[in-house]
Amino acid sequence: MAILDSESAQKNRLRFLNRASKSVSTGDALALFALGTFGLHLITFFILLLLYGSYSQLNKKAPPSLVQLETGKSIKVAPIGSLERTPQVILRFVSDTMTLMMNWSGTLPPSTVEEAAKPKPDPGVNISNREFRSSKITSAAWQASYALSEDFRKEFLKALAAITPSGVFQGKTQVVLVPLSIQSPIKIAEGKWKVKMVANLTIVAQDSNLGETIQFNKEIFVRAVVPPESPNQVDGLAAVIYQMRASGLEIYAIRDLAQENL
Template sequence: MQIFKSENKKSNALPLLAVATFGLNVLSLLLLIFNGSMLQQLGRQLAPQSLVQLVDGRVITGDPEQNLERQPETIRRFVGESMSLMLTWSQQQPPTTVWEISSQLVANDFKEKLKSQLINLNPDRQFENVNRGSENVLVIQKISQPIKISNGRWKVEMFANQLTFTSYDKLGKSISFNKQILIKAINEPATSLPNAPLPLHFAVYRLGEARLEISNVCEIQDKNCSGNSNQALP
């Protein structure tokens, strides 16, 4: 009889032990899920979003990744659209306004030299005063594949012409703009939006999401073109 009671007690304890073990496992699982979510939220707070490069050259923001690499199409698209913005003017969109906005895409130590280079493109000094009815448009024929100079730095060759049209000259005049353009990657976007942005602000801001900037522009035949902007102009 005593043996029977002892075995009965053991059999009654087994379900309780199973329930307790299951409860502990569930509690441990809940703690792991909670800790994982807390770590994920902390990681999002400590690390800013970074860019994601798409195949067609467009960029979007995504999870952080410290990287100075850029896809060739991202670089070519940045060069083409940046230079087109800088060299497309009209009376409604004067070059001084265009430069003020688009120069955010240029390295700080190169801005003045590039501005002088753009002013000297047109002997009529239309950079300061665009004539009524005149328009300037940059037409790009070709942008070469980027050549990597060093980590986060590239060089491309751009073959283009700036066309100037007036109300008296519908055929327009062409000024050659064949250049070597040096690009470097930056960690943070250099562009920002003002309180009352113009369409050009949005275009420049979108380009700035690529986290690239123009660091030098040299003549196409310059064999010594480097990242040193002091060599860009004679």
């Protein structure tokens, strides 16, 4: 009987030790898991610090200012907002558009070296309708008119046709725009500017070499628009529209410039 009690006590002691051993193993596993998790968090923390440092350096780095075109040429660029345009771009746009629109030489704008050496006569572009029959404007003015907003373009072309001498299309009359002053653009709203231009229109006819000068002082209102995507190969009307709207600007109004001082 004593022997049985001794064996039973021994078995109970072994069971207790076995449970204790299992309990210690589970605790060790949890400790190792916690230690591993802490190590991973520590590594992640250092990686985030490195990424933050890299982003900080990238933020301080100046944006690229040189862009290479498909033609192989490189141009300098500057980061600006979608509704922002530099004063130089606005002045260039206004000057080029008004010069192309108001210079009536009686010849077509040259597109090749041969045409520049031997210009072709300008037959004009007919914009006649029920109200304005047999109304013509020069081909250059028609081309430049695509720099105008759509709601302003039609009315402006009617007014332009009314003052275009018929002798221009017969090679008897020439009209030249002579800009005297084009002031820096004045911002009037977000993405909108006005430019004051003081100029003369000089009209020269075959029977009068002295010519006639008419004041052409205007306030030109310009706004930013989304420029068209650069086409690969286009011609005709599509090429004309792209050329006139490539700067991302359009003229939406022109009015007489009030005379400030005598």
